Amino acid sequence: MIYVVYALIFFSAFFALAGVVGMLRMPDTFCRMQSSTNITTFGMIGVIAGGVLYSGFVLYNYEMLIKLIVMGLFYILTTPISAHAIAKGAYHHGNKMIEDAACDQYKEDMEE
Amino acid sequence: MKKASLPAIAATAVICFIFWLLLTGELASLIEGEPSLEVLIAGALVSVGVALFSARFFIHERPLFFFNPVRIFWLLVYCVGVFPMELFKANWDVAKRALSPGLPINPGIVKIPVELKSQYGQSMLADSITLTPGTIIMNTVKEEDKDYFYVHWIHVDSADHEEAGAAIKGRLEKWARRIWE
Amino acid sequence: MSILLYCAICFVVLAMVLIVRLVIGPTAADRAVVADAIDVLCDMALILFALYSGRGIYLDIALITAILGFIGTTLIGKYLEGKL
Numbered sequence: 001m002i003y004v005v006y007a008l009i010f011f012s013a014f015f016a017l018a019g020v021v022g023m024l025r026m027p028d029t030f031c032r033m034q035s036s037t038n039i040t041t042f043g044m045i046g047v048i049a050g051g052v053l054y055s056g057f058v059l060y061n062y063e064m065l066i067k068l069i070v071m072g073l074f075y076i077l078t079t080p081i082s083a084h085a086i087a088k089g090a091y092h093h094g095n096k097m098i099e100d101a102a103c104d105q106y107k108e109d110m111e112e
Numbered sequence: 113m114k115k116a117s118l119p120a121i122a123a124t125a126v127i128c129f130i131f132w133l134l135l136t137g138e139l140a141s142l143i144e145g146e147p148s149l150e151v152l153i154a155g156a157l158v159s160v161g162v163a164l165f166s167a168r169f170f171i172h173e174r175p176l177f178f179f180n181p182v183r184i185f186w187l188l189v190y191c192v193g194v195f196p197m198e199l200f201k202a203n204w205d206v207a208k209r210a211l212s213p214g215l216p217i218n219p220g221i222v223k224i225p226v227e228l229k230s231q232y233g234q235s236m237l238a239d240s241i242t243l244t245p246g247t248i249i250m251n252t253v254k255e256e257d258k259d260y261f262y263v264h265w266i267h268v269d270s271a272d273h274e275e276a277g278a279a280i281k282g283r284l285e286k287w288a289r290r291i292w293e
Numbered sequence: 294m295s296i297l298l299y300c301a302i303c304f305v306v307l308a309m310v311l312i313v314r315l316v317i318g319p320t321a322a323d324r325a326v327v328a329d330a331i332d333v334l335c336d337m338a339l340i341l342f343a344l345y346s347g348r349g350i351y352l353d354i355a356l357i358t359a360i361l362g363f364i365g366t367t368l369i370g371k372y373l374e375g376k377l
Contacts, residue, residue, distance in 0.1 A: 009300050009341070015207060016334065020307045022210030023330060024314055029322050030248065030264045031219055032314075035210055036330045037245040042203045047337045054344050062140040064343065067352040070134045071340070071359060078363045080242035080249075082329065085370030087248050087264065090322035093373040102220035102268035106250060109223070109262075 001057045005050045012046025019043065029095045033087060040079045048072040116167035123179070124170050125163035129155055172231060186291050194287055199244060206245040206266065220268040221250065224277035226259045228285065233292035234259065240284050247280055301341040308334040325369040332362035 015038055022035030048068050055064040097104065132155035133139045141147050177183070209216055228234050238249045238261065250262045260273075263280055270276055308331045315327045336355045343351035371377045 006296055009297070012337070013300060013303055015203060016304065016307055016337070018207035018210050019330070020310055022206070023311065023327065025210065025215060026217070027215075028219070029320065029326070031217060031266060032323065033248060033326055034206060034245055034264075034266050036326050037243070037248070038203055038206050038210070039330050040333050041199060041243060041245065043337060044333060045199075047340055051340055051344055059344075059347055061347070061349070062143055063137050064349045064352060066134060066137060066140050067349060067356065068340070071336075071352070071356055073134075074356070074359055074363075076243070077239075078359075080239040082363055082366040082370065083242050084238070084249055085367045086322060086325055086329075086373070087250050087370075089370035089373030090320070091250060092375065093320075093322060095320055095322055097219060097221075102218050103271040104221050105223045105271070106221045106262045109253070 001053060005054045005058075008046045008050035008053070012043045012050070015039070015046070016043040027098045029090050030087060030097060033083060037079070037083060040075065044075050045072065048075075116171070120167045120171040121160075121163045124167040125159045126179075128159035128162050132159060174230075183291055186287070190287050190291060194283065195240065198240075198282065198284065202244040202246050209266070216267070218267050219264065220271070221262055221264050222268060222271060222276040222280075223260050223262055223273055224280055225273055226261055226277075226285070228259075228288060228293065230292050233288045236292065237281070237285055237288045240288070241280060295345075297341050297345040301338040301345070304334050304338040304341070308338075321369070322373060325366055325373075329362055329366045332358060336362075 019035045019037075019039035022038065023032050026032045026035055048071060051068045052065055052072075055061050055068065091106070133142075136151060136155070138147065138151050138155070226234060226237065228237060234252075238252070241247050241261070241263065242249050246266045248264045250264055253260050253262070263276075265276070265280065268276070269279055311327055311331050311334070315324055315331070318324045318327055336358055339351050339355040339358070343349065343355070368377070
């Protein structure tokens with residue numbers, strides 16, 4: 001069982017690395033937010049799934065297991081809300097997309 | 113401010129009580145077989161008290177229909193089987209784009225139509241799309257009895273409303289309709 | 294066992310790399326996004342350290358950090374939109 005836990009944690013470490021590299025390389029704010037979602041979803045879910053297996057089958061500590069499940073539920077329920085709020089706030093504050101963006105139908109509709 | 117009905121208060125109290133059980137660690141005691149009665153009674157009182165005040169912000173339509181075993185079964189199937197598959201595909205796609213040397217992105221904001229009518233279904237679809245890497249909902253708008261989402265998409269395949277909607281929503285909208293309508 | 298500790302150290306190192314983006318990020322929204330990501334990475338390190346040491350108290354700290362990060366990010370978003 002412990003090797004399954006290690007595999008899950010390495011899996012989430014790979015996605016966290018990809019998210020960090022993406023956040024350093026992406027050209028504008030919204031693309032950086034996409035990479036940040038990469039960290040928050042699979043990085044966090046991998047660590048929490050590994051922690052649930054580890055605390056349930058290795059430590060036999062059910063209080064930690066319940067707390068980990070609460071943390072997972074909390075992350076899944078609140079991450080989209082803050083991402084939505086900050087994307088809308090950044091757009092209305094005046095952050096521009098990169099110059100050669102494919103299309104911006106939000107701006108076209110706001111100018112009407 | 114409209115008043116909350118009695119079923120709405122009951123539904124909010126049940127949800128608050130479940131969160132009380134999770135946060136106080138009482139569920140672990142229940143599993144181990146030695147629950148403390150004081151904590152359960154205090155939790156029930158606090159849940160009803162909170163529900164009296166907050167039900168009218170929390171529930172707007174058809175309060176009791178979530179407590180239906182068929183819907184809870186489909187929600188579990190969605191959360192365990194369908195959504196992680198979509199999440200894995202999108203995560204792998206964005207990780208590959210971030211790690212490849214040429215940085216092959218083509219960002220843009222597209223407008224997609226939504227056929228769902230209920231507010232619960234719309235918010236679940238919006239949260240699922242935002243939680244998937246590669247797409248972020250930026251705003252929602254209602255035009256002529258039809259709802260639209262503005263979505264920031266990291267690689268725009270087509271700027272047409274219907275094609276972009278089919279590519280972004282995929283299977284998610286069918287499942288949201290099956291759970292909430 | 295100690296692989297858990299090494300992975301926690303890896304997550305902290307990744308969070309330190311993100312400080313570069315926190316310093317050079319051109320606008321306030323960039324800095325808010327990066328601060329949220331650093332918060333999540335520190336949470337992951339805290340969970341791994343709780344599993345390594347076998348104490349539940351670190352999970353309480355991680356939960357409080359998650360709640361504060363969510364409230365802070367949402368408030369910064371509403372403030373930038375101009376509706377606060």
